[in-house]
Amino acid sequence: MTTQARAAICQGPGKDFTLEHVQLDDLRGDEILVRMVASGICHTDMAVRDRQLPTPLPAVLGHEGAGIVEAVGSNVTSVAAGDRVLMSFNSCGHCPSCDVSAPTYCYNFFPHNFAGARADGSATITQGGETVSGNFFGQSSFASHAIAHQRNVVKIPDSASDIPLERLAPIGCGLMTGAGAVLRSMDVRAGMPIAIFGVGTVGLAAVMAAKIAGANPIIAVDMHDSRLDLAKELGATHTISARGDAMGQIAQLVPQGLAYAFDTTGVKKVIEGVFPLIAPKGILGLVGASAPTDDLVLNESSLMGGGKRVIGILGGDSDVGAFLCELIAYHARGEFPFDRLIRYFPFEKINEAIEASESGEVVKPVLRISAE
Ligand SMILES: [Zn+2]
Ligand SMILES: [Zn+2]
Known part of the structure; x- marks a missing residue:
């Protein structure tokens, strides 16, 4: 069933992101539909906007998402509806790097993260029948809902149930x-x-x-x-x-x-x-x-x-799940106080958040997308 979502669309260099309604494709077997609670903003998002990375535009960017699982594809066993999750980069799972748990060096990193579509070329996001680039880092988290994958979604351990999702959102990229x-x-x-x-x-x-x-x-x-x-x-x-x-x-x-x-x-x-x-x-x-x-x-x-x-x-050299849980544990013990870097912005203020990051005023802007 197609999911309606509200997304921030990147239009290109020198242009503001615009909040618009889009449609998310039906879930495939290994995919996970996540209701986004928060997403960090990172320089790589700006690199796409400024055309240093060739992800086609217009695009729904965002790759530091945290949210709650709404639905899972038929082959997904790692998470279930209602789970609190973090999202990180995606990988293929069947190349020489993925075979030795080194997915950051996935031989197929580009098609699984930057192509603007699934690795098979099919669109995850459309708007009135027109394709919008999605599947950015296997997520496109600047949206109310995102399609992610079993390989890039991490269930937050129950021991961290008291840590707000919005704080954990940025762990899966620059902090990692x-x-x-x-x-x-x-x-x-x-x-x-x-x-x-x-x-x-x-x-x-x-x-x-x-x-x-x-x-x-x-x-x-x-x-x-x-x-x-x-x-x-x-x-x-x-x-x-x-x-x-x-x-x-x-x-x-x-x-x-x-x-x-x-x-x-x-x-x-x-x-x-x-x-x-x-x-x-x-x-x-x-x-x-x-x-x-x-x-x-x-x-x-x-x-x-x-x-x-x-x-x-x-x-x-993150292997995603294990390392992110290790970092959450350090944070819970007070040894990884990365929250000192964060300033929160409402989703609607995405352009101000980007500006604050680019001026150096804020180290890590995090968008609040919905209540946990
Ligand atoms: Zn990043
Ligand atoms: Zn791979």
Whole structure:
């Protein structure tokens, strides 16, 4: 049965999102209909609006959804109607990466997340018979209802029943990425130094995770003093302004070198600048999006001789369900206070929320879509 939904439609660069009525397709066997309670807003949504990602427009974006299951397809066993759920990225489930529980590196990531339709090309969202791009990150959560999939929907454990869904909404993207980079991809060791470049959502999640891992010192570097202040409150032992000689200050602070450096900026100068500061066996983790034309120049004998590793990281090597539940548990214990990053906006104020994010006024805007 077709579901009527109210969705925020992205029209393209320089244009406001418009709230309109759309129709959601019948559920397939592995699909889940979720009534959205809240959705975080992320830079990737803006990257589609600004055409840095080729998802066709108009589109219903949004990929940090939280809500309540309304209906499930015939093959779904992981959740049932009435369950409180979070949504994250989607994956195929049958490629060499998915086979080893590394779905962030799914060989078929694009068709399952960015194509604007199901992987088989069929539309999940229409408006008066015309196709609107949907299935964004397997969800398109800027809407009253979303079609998601068994592979990207996570049931919130009963132990977290007292945590509001709207707070948990943004866990499945940038927070998971930053925390996973530290706890999984780089597997940061206690007592070892880490520097984190750029402390927006991803970098601040990395700061909190570095504290959980017991890294020391935890050095945060950013252009904005207000973000550095927040990084300090969340666990950074040292903060350094990127406006000065950040690399020189780090070299003084950790003369033996950095066991870990985590770059969220994607800026070539930053990545190449920190590489000589990496200690033997150290890891430089990269998560920032650089320009497609950017190549890195790194000294080979330093890379080889130091046994250093430079690694690209997607989604913090999250395996979705298990890792999100781990993060919820950290939050419940007060060790992952990511709610400090959030400001809530009514769904109708989506354009103001985007503006507040782009101006740097708000780290993580979350839209309130319906009451829990
Ligand atoms: Zn995102
Ligand atoms: Zn896959």
